[in-house]
Amino acid sequence: MSRISVRGFAVASATAVTTVGAVVGVASGDTLPSNDNFEATAADTTLLADIPAGQQAQVQTASLTQQADAQAYAADATAKKSAEESARLQAAKDAKAKKESAEEKVEAEAKAAKAAKAAKAAKEAKEREKEESQVASRSASRDASSFSPQGSYSVAEVQAMARQMVPGDQFQCFSNIVNHESTWNYKASNPSSGAYGLVQALPGTKMSSAGADWQTNPATQIKWGLNYMNERYDSPCGAWQFWQANNWY
Template sequence: MSPISVRGFAVASATAVTAVGSVVGVASGSTAQTNDAEATAADSTLLADIPAGQQAQVQTASLTQQADVQAIAADTLAKKDAEEAARKQAAADAIAKQKAAQQAEEAAKARKEAEAASRSASRDSSSFPVQSSYTVAQIQAMARQMVAADQFQCFSNIVNHESSWNYQAVNASSGAYGLFQALPAGKYASAGADWRTNPATQIKWGLNYMDSRYGSPCQAWSFWQANSWY
């Protein structure tokens, strides 16, 4: 039945009811039933006016809204999970970085200890035979046995600039002496009483000086390059 047919049926029914009510009302002397019948007819007419597809549209809109709410909730949860995963990853990265730095520090410490042990195991200045004089090659050979291999070139660079490997070199103006041009010259005595005539004693003193003041011959050489003294 179409909305027009429903409306016509409702109007006809309301007319009939109104007519009956009028007769009854006249017979009884009351108009209350007439009013009730008219109200009922009016309500029937209004319900008939609602389009048949409106209820489906309301239901569809409700389902769409629910889907939107669920999508927003899912998106919020996904973002929260992503943030939590990023936080955990950042914490893991920080721990890994700290562990790597610690391992590098331990490796550097072990390397320094190994170098120190190597120097300790190398021949001391007193173990070289005493000679009346020494060639540059002999002095360099001594130094190679006393200085760590990875530090020797830096060590040699400094000696080249200071004395050209002349263990008896004297600065006429200042009195600086020996391979490292120590000033005053008596500083060498801390390594041995024979510092004037024994290049091995001077090498021992120079190596100790570089290690204690700069950390290593290469660090001493870096300072020398920047300042032309050490």
């Protein structure tokens, strides 16, 4: 009868341990034993021919089962290692994405703050320019006292006086109001209300704060009307905007 080595089938518990150990060592990354060591181990194991014939099939089945278990263990170990590596890579990817997202948020906030600051600076510069323009135009306007009194004034003369007293960028608004209130008649009077003059001051005596000749001097009326519009509506154009909405100012 021929003798079959354990290289074909592992037998007994010693052989099973050797087989499982070899497989487990491979799964866990250990270095396989050298050929010489393996041969020595195989030489020390029981040969199949040494097992009684009635027990050989049982021993073979047990050995194959142990080999299958060892292979399953190795597969589980490999799968676990692969899962751990995938989890590590995903965690690194998530951390990188989170960092990039945070950096983008900081950058966006910085850009928004910079834009808001620039918009605020531009708005303030525009307001300063507007104020300076208004101050310059008003300071350059001719005062009512610089006009020599006359016995009477034509519409053209009154309008010419207004052009010299009212800032250029406000004249049209001032003119619109005067057109509606008195059609440039400095002696216009409203018997029912007591309003008087170019801008229909109510009552007309209010204009005495600009000069005692308020009834006969259109320059005095223009001076008072311009001051009234500036103080109450910030400008003639502000007064005209209110007039359009309410038909009075």
